[in-house]
Amino acid sequence: MSQNKTCVVIGASHGGVNFAFALRKEGWKGAIVLIDKDQTTPYHRPPLSKKYLELEDSIQNNLLKPLESYEKDNITLSLGKEVAKIDKENKTISLSDGTSQKYDVLVLATGARAFVPPISGINKAKNVFTLRNAKDVEGIRTAFHNSKQKNIVVIGGGYIGLETAASLKKLGANVTVLEREERILARVTTPYLSEFFANLHKANGVHIDVDKSVTEIQSDGNKNTVVCADGTTYPSDLVVVGVGIRVNQELASDIGLEINNGIVVNTATQTSEKDIYAIGDCTFHYNKIYDVHVRLESVQNAVDQAKVAAANICGKATVYDALPWFWSDQYDVKLQIVGLSQNFDSYVVRNEGAMKFSIWYFKNDRLLAVDAINNAKSYVMGTKFIKTEAKIDKEKLADAAVNIKDVLIN
Amino acid sequence: MAKITFITKDGEKVTVEGDSGNVMQLAVNNGVEGIDGDCGGVCSCATCHVFVAENDMDKVGEAGEIEADMLELEDNVSDFSRLCCQIEVSEAIDGIELTVAKED
Numbered sequence: 324m325s326q327n328k329t330c331v332v333i334g335a336s337h338g339g340v341n342f343a344f345a346l347r348k349e350g351w352k353g354a355i356v357l358i359d360k361d362q363t364t365p366y367h368r369p370p371l372s373k374k375y376l377e378l379e380d381s382i383q384n385n386l387l388k389p390l391e392s393y394e395k396d397n398i399t400l401s402l403g404k405e406v407a408k409i410d411k412e413n414k415t416i417s418l419s420d421g422t423s424q425k426y427d428v429l430v431l432a433t434g435a436r437a438f439v440p441p442i443s444g445i446n447k448a449k450n451v452f453t454l455r456n457a458k459d460v461e462g463i464r465t466a467f468h469n470s471k472q473k474n475i476v477v478i479g480g481g482y483i484g485l486e487t488a489a490s491l492k493k494l495g496a497n498v499t500v501l502e503r504e505e506r507i508l509a510r511v512t513t514p515y516l517s518e519f520f521a522n523l524h525k526a527n528g529v530h531i532d533v534d535k536s537v538t539e540i541q542s543d544g545n546k547n548t549v550v551c552a553d554g555t556t557y558p559s560d561l562v563v564v565g566v567g568i569r570v571n572q573e574l575a576s577d578i579g580l581e582i583n584n585g586i587v588v589n590t591a592t593q594t595s596e597k598d599i600y601a602i603g604d605c606t607f608h609y610n611k612i613y614d615v616h617v618r619l620e621s622v623q624n625a626v627d628q629a630k631v632a633a634a635n636i637c638g639k640a641t642v643y644d645a646l647p648w649f650w651s652d653q654y655d656v657k658l659q660i661v662g663l664s665q666n667f668d669s670y671v672v673r674n675e676g677a678m679k680f681s682i683w684y685f686k687n688d689r690l691l692a693v694d695a696i697n698n699a700k701s702y703v704m705g706t707k708f709i710k711t712e713a714k715i716d717k718e719k720l721a722d723a724a725v726n727i728k729d730v731l732i733n
Numbered sequence: 734m735a736k737i738t739f740i741t742k743d744g745e746k747v748t749v750e751g752d753s754g755n756v757m758q759l760a761v762n763n764g765v766e767g768i769d770g771d772c773g774g775v776c777s778c779a780t781c782h783v784f785v786a787e788n789d790m791d792k793v794g795e796a797g798e799i800e801a802d803m804l805e806l807e808d809n810v811s812d813f814s815r816l817c818c819q820i821e822v823s824e825a826i827d828g829i830e831l832t833v834a835k836e837d
């Protein structure tokens with residue numbers, strides 16, 4: 324059936340690569356063409372700000388799949404090629420090198436790019452980097468090794484900024500994190516967890532300044548001075564900008580696909596155009612468990628949507644209904660998150676030690692999400708409780724002396 | 734150098750060799766079916782679940798605390814379960830046999 328058909332995938336990262344292999348596994352007999360403008364064999368992104376940076380690891384040790392696997396599954400990997408345009412009437416994409424490629428089914432796995440805020444001087448200054456791909460890390464490494472003072476300013480106290488700060492600190496840098504909000508991680512977690520991470524960084528010698536809106540980067544050769552709205556200045560050899568992302572949705576919006584905080588897809592990961600699917604960071608999708616539309620930036624979402632898209636394209640009607648999960652590693656601390664805590668109305672902290680605790684988020688007594696610090700047991704039990712919609716006795720939950728398996732109301 | 738044998742879902746035996754890194758990486762790099770390694774080997778995803786052959790348990794050792802907790806996400810966890818990203822490849826594990834736990 325799919326014998327003479329071609330499935331083209333734009334974006335060869337967590338979403339696109341997992342999709343291509345899943346499609347073959349689901350029985351797609353036709354061609355699979357996987358295109359990415361990145362030159363590097365597709366790799367894991369999360370380590371870029373963590374172990375990969377800290378241990379100066381090689382990308383070869385972080386590949387999503389070895390090259391032979393693409394050959395074995397007859398997946399054409401086309402790297403270093405940027406897709407410029409989609410022609411949905413003729414079912415053809417054109418590449419920036421002037422060539423074109425026909426498709427029967429098209430999958431957008433274009434993800435997101437780092438956002439570069441409109442800070443005066445940011446485009447002129449040397450040694451200013453975002454952190455989204457392997458090339459960014461190469462730039463950071465080179466600048467780091469070339470700098471004598473190793474004064475680094477990280478703009479943005481989100482997960483990527485904080486992980487980068489931790490990794491560079493371990494490499495011996497003097498690191499300052501500048502956060503615009505009144506606390507780090509303000510958009511993604513509670514003040515409780517923000518404070519924990521602020522203290523963790525402080526204990527490890529990373530300086531965090533909040534309420535700092537960066538307005539300018541002045542540069543003098545290789546030296547930069549980061550200037551804030553309140554007049555404070557920070558000398559730096561190297562600036563890492565981690566202030567969020569922008570969705571790569573232009574290919575989709577140009578042809579009139581429905582856009583709303585990302586490329587809108589249905590529960591089968593199909594866009595508003597029948598033969599075009601979208602997966603991963605670029606999608607705005609419905610989450611069944613929470614009855615909300617969301618755009619997620621996580622490996623889990625990219626991989627799970629990839630599998631759903633593959634099944635649907637091969638005629639196996641499948642609905643995306645995954646429970647979201649996420650992790651972040653900083654120093655020796657492992658944060659694991661399950662669920663979506665947005666709209667919580669209360670939370671319970673379960674303290675099992677200074678460096679081992681969990682935060683449980685509820686709405687109307689329904690468990691929404693768990694943030695677990697060095698506490699995989701809470702993460703796992705939280706996952707099970709959310710899936711089974713278990714009723715939880717909050718008093719017992721808050722009491723670390725009560726076994727986590729005994730906190731249910733039955 | 735260590736030789737490691739994986740037994741996949743359809744009973745196929747694949748023997749691979751490695752001298753560094755972890756067992757999940759070795760499996761992925763050799764295209765062993767059923768070992769996904771979605772989190773890249775940091776004990777966060779439980780997609781690298783294997784059963785260690787009973788006789789090899791001494792060589793491989795038991796799961797650490799976080800790993801053992803993560804294994805509880807799996808319905809088919811047993812006393813021989815490990816997340817193989819947490820097993821270092823070295824001479825010490827030469828000759829072991831691992832059965833891929835993933836069912837679908």
Ligand SMILES: Cc1cc2nc3c(=O)[nH]c(=O)nc-3n(C[C@H](O)[C@H](O)[C@H](O)COP(=O)(O)OP(=O)(O)OC[C@H]3O[C@@H](n4cnc5c(N)ncnc54)[C@H](O)[C@@H]3O)c2cc1C
Nearest residue numbers: 334336337338360368369406433434435603604620621622
């Ligand atoms: C530093 C860092 C740390 C992270 N840490 C974690 C973590 O700990 N846990 C977690 O769950 N998630 C983490 N994430 C998020 C995770 O990496 C993303 O959610 C995941 O990569 C999304 O995959 P994707 O395939 O949807 O998109 P992306 O990974 O963004 O890939 C999109 C690909 O499409 C390509 N592309 C886009 N447009 C075009 C075009 N026109 N032509 C050709 N190619 C194109 C891009 O080059 C890119 O390779 C992290 C991300 C970063 C950057």
Ligand code: FES
Nearest residue numbers: 770772776779818
């Ligand atoms: S690879 Fe994720 S837990 Fe082993």
